[in-house]
Amino acid sequence: MSNSNNLKVRIGVLALQGAVREHIQHIEALGAVGMAIKRPRELKEIAGLIIPGGESTTIGKLMVEYEFIDAIRDFHAAGKPIYGTCAGMILLAKTITEGDQPLLSLMDIEARRNAFGRQRESFEADLAIKGIGSFNAVFIRAPWIESVGEGVDTLAEFDTIEHGNVKVMARQGSLLASAFHPELTGDVRVHKYFLNMIKEA
Amino acid sequence: MIETGTLRVKTGLAEMLKGGVIMDVTDAKQAKIAEDAGAVAVMALERVPADIRAAGGVARMADPTKVEEIVSMVTIPVMAKARIGHFVEAQILEALGVDYIDESEVLTPADEEHHINKWDFKVPFVCGCRNLGEALRRISEGAAMIRTKGEPGTGNIVEAVRHMRSVREGISWLKGLRDDELFAAAKDLQAPYDLVKWVHDNGKLPVVNFSAGGVATPADAALMMQLGADGVFVGSGIFKSGDPAKRAKAIVQATTHFNDAELLAKVSKDLGEPMVGIEISQIPEAERMQERGW
Numbered sequence: 001m002s003n004s005n006n007l008k009v010r011i012g013v014l015a016l017q018g019a020v021r022e023h024i025q026h027i028e029a030l031g032a033v034g035m036a037i038k039r040p041r042e043l044k045e046i047a048g049l050i051i052p053g054g055e056s057t058t059i060g061k062l063m064v065e066y067e068f069i070d071a072i073r074d075f076h077a078a079g080k081p082i083y084g085t086c087a088g089m090i091l092l093a094k095t096i097t098e099g100d101q102p103l104l105s106l107m108d109i110e111a112r113r114n115a116f117g118r119q120r121e122s123f124e125a126d127l128a129i130k131g132i133g134s135f136n137a138v139f140i141r142a143p144w145i146e147s148v149g150e151g152v153d154t155l156a157e158f159d160t161i162e163h164g165n166v167k168v169m170a171r172q173g174s175l176l177a178s179a180f181h182p183e184l185t186g187d188v189r190v191h192k193y194f195l196n197m198i199k200e201a
Numbered sequence: 202m203i204e205t206g207t208l209r210v211k212t213g214l215a216e217m218l219k220g221g222v223i224m225d226v227t228d229a230k231q232a233k234i235a236e237d238a239g240a241v242a243v244m245a246l247e248r249v250p251a252d253i254r255a256a257g258g259v260a261r262m263a264d265p266t267k268v269e270e271i272v273s274m275v276t277i278p279v280m281a282k283a284r285i286g287h288f289v290e291a292q293i294l295e296a297l298g299v300d301y302i303d304e305s306e307v308l309t310p311a312d313e314e315h316h317i318n319k320w321d322f323k324v325p326f327v328c329g330c331r332n333l334g335e336a337l338r339r340i341s342e343g344a345a346m347i348r349t350k351g352e353p354g355t356g357n358i359v360e361a362v363r364h365m366r367s368v369r370e371g372i373s374w375l376k377g378l379r380d381d382e383l384f385a386a387a388k389d390l391q392a393p394y395d396l397v398k399w400v401h402d403n404g405k406l407p408v409v410n411f412s413a414g415g416v417a418t419p420a421d422a423a424l425m426m427q428l429g430a431d432g433v434f435v436g437s438g439i440f441k442s443g444d445p446a447k448r449a450k451a452i453v454q455a456t457t458h459f460n461d462a463e464l465l466a467k468v469s470k471d472l473g474e475p476m477v478g479i480e481i482s483q484i485p486e487a488e489r490m491q492e493r494g495w
Contacts, residue, residue, distance in 0.1 A: 015220070016457050017219070017220040017221045018217055018219060018221075019216045019217055020219070020220065021219075038457070038458065053216075053217045054217050054218075054219070054221065055217070055218070055242070055277050055278075057236060057276065058221055058239045058240070058241050058277075058453070061239045061453075062239060062453070062454070062457055086217070087217070114276060118278075118300055119210075119278065119301065120205065120295065120298065120323050120324055122205065122213070123204055123205045123207075123210060124203070124204045124207055125203045126202070138209055138210060138213055140213045140214050141217075141278065141300070181213060184209060184213050
């Protein structure tokens with residue numbers, strides 16, 4: 001058993017706060033090994049990292065407190081893929097439109113927090129994701145991507161009534177970000193996409 | 202097609218709060234301290250439970266001005282309390298843009314028979330429980346998140362522990378039953394059969410369960426997490442203590458690293474005076490908030 005586990009891809013989920021368990025369940029449904037990451041030293045045991053949804057201010061403060069900022073930047077510099085959902089997307093962004101919370105500033109995007117509004121505006125909708133297809137996406141007090149830099153591939157957009165098309169999923173090399181929560185649905189295709197990024201890395 | 206207010210969207214926000222601390226605040230200044238300390242959400246209140254207990258009289262929903270002041274101060278979710286059964290207070294809180302409504306025993310109940318029909322709302326609700334049956338009754342009424350009640354405003358963790366253990370014991374008991382025993386179990390629990398069957402099959406509650414009512418120290422928060430809470434509510438414990446900002450931050454860290462005793466030792470140091478606690482047996486039964494709701 002331990003041998004087959006050694007051959008499986010190990011994916012970490014940053015477990016400072018937020019929806020950790022759901023990501024681990026999706027990872028394991030794909031036959032990979034999911035690990036909750038609470039300390040920077042645990043990063044060396046994994047091939048890819050998911051930064052989950054939660055409160056980005058809380059996760060950001062705890063990342064500073066437990067010295068995750070430089071550790072995750074090093075993880076990225078070593079070419080290992082990172083996927084951020086919702087709060088995780090905000091933390092990956094180079095800049096945010098408002099506020100001065102701690103960020104990893106790895107991905108050349110600008111994120112707008114709570115862009116769709118408060119909880120009563122949270123919603124589900126079908127999206128067309130490049131390379132994946134139609135996907136039922138759950139947005140919770142979600143951010144969107146205000147703008148992207150060169151080299152960032154926009155994978156999904158959402159047509160809002162007031163603001164027209166807004167970007168909700170993007171990839172830049174080994175970085176993946178979505179404003180919505182694939183871990184809250186039974187659909188593992190986004191996680192499979194990320195697993196493939198890890199295998200190619 | 203866009204759908205708002207779905208069960209997945211309602212329970213989903215609670216999933217995002219997991220591993221976090223939700224703090225009671227009574228004004229914008231406290232809300233800012235809570236957010237800076239790393240709270241995942243704040244609960245907007247007129248008075249914290251310890252003061253409600255001391256003041257007596259009828260406790261109601263907070264003044265909308267106060268709720269709006271808090272909503273505009275922070276970027277994290279804002280919760281607010283409505284009285285049990287008071288669906289108009291809930292309608293008002295929904296109109297104010299509150300992110301979660303706590304149908305709470307901390308306030309004086311408005312209905313001694315019926316809770317709010319929470320399916321009528323787009324905004325999600327959290328409700329208190331002392332045991333599995335009570336949790337499932339609230340979920341059947343549409344609660345998207347549960348918290349064990351404890352005894353609010355006491356700074357005494359004993360009731361929170363009792364209720365968390367009771368929910369857990371209820372779940373283990375259901376898991377061990379045969380399928381044909383679930384009908385009688387539903388009757389005993391006074392809960393709908395479908396929810397009883399779901400818990401039997403899945404071995405957990407269908408929604409997130411936080412701990413509330415009595416958390417005063419980082420060790421209390423970690424205790425509740427080790428007992429299986431998904432996160433903690435801290436009411437009077439922070440702003441009735443000597444150094445709220447420091448204690449709030451320490452409780453946040455203890456909730457994240459609830460299994461790391463060395464870290465718990467470190468963050469528990471020099472926090473100033475904790476809130477003054479109350480021994481439960483000193484509270485007359487009629488004044489115990491946990492008895493409210495059915």
